[in-house]
Amino acid sequence: MDRTRTLTVAALMLAVALPLAAQDAPAAPDTPTTALLTALIPFLVPIAIAALKAVLPLLPSWTLPVLAPLLGAGADMLIYYGSGGASVFSPIFGAVLGSAGVGVREIADQIKQRVAGRR
Numbered sequence: 001m002d003r004t005r006t007l008t009v010a011a012l013m014l015a016v017a018l019p020l021a022a023q024d025a026p027a028a029p030d031t032p033t034t035a036l037l038t039a040l041i042p043f044l045v046p047i048a049i050a051a052l053k054a055v056l057p058l059l060p061s062w063t064l065p066v067l068a069p070l071l072g073a074g075a076d077m078l079i080y081y082g083s084g085g086a087s088v089f090s091p092i093f094g095a096v097l098g099s100a101g102v103g104v105r106e107i108a109d110q111i112k113q114r115v116a117g118r119r
Contacts, residue, residue, distance in 0.1 A: 031083065031087070033083070034079055034083045034087035035087075037079045038076065038079060038087065038097070041072050041075045041076065041094065041097040041098060041100075041101070042072075042097050042098070042100035042101045042103070042104050043101070043104055044075060044101070045068050045071045045072055045075070045097075045098045045101030045102075045104075046068075046101045046102075046104055046105040046108070048071050049064060049067055049068065049071065049101075049105075052067070064102060064105075065099070065102060068098045068099050068101050068102050069094075069095035069096070069098045069099050070095070070098065071098050071101075072094045072095050072096070072097045072098015072099065072100075072101065073091040073092075073094035073095045073098060074094070075094060075097075075098065076089060076090065076091065076093060076094025076097065077089060077091065077094065
């Protein structure tokens, strides 16, 4: 990845992370079901991205850090509206959870490499 693309991706990630400083952390979801669904966002986002890559094989790899926060925010919105407003909707919180999905995917990749014997 060339330097310009790296800086662009870093700037986009910063644009998602900086508003966190201006916003209080959202309250915990009100029901155990919405809390569980919210906790699953970092695990569901990599699956959704893998499905998108299967459907759109020409999807550039640099889009992963951009898609993850967007999918996380979208999932948080779906949980909010799906629960009839029984949870707290925060697009920033959803974006952070979606970004955590990138870390989950990286951990899974590292485990696969270790199991396969590659280091």
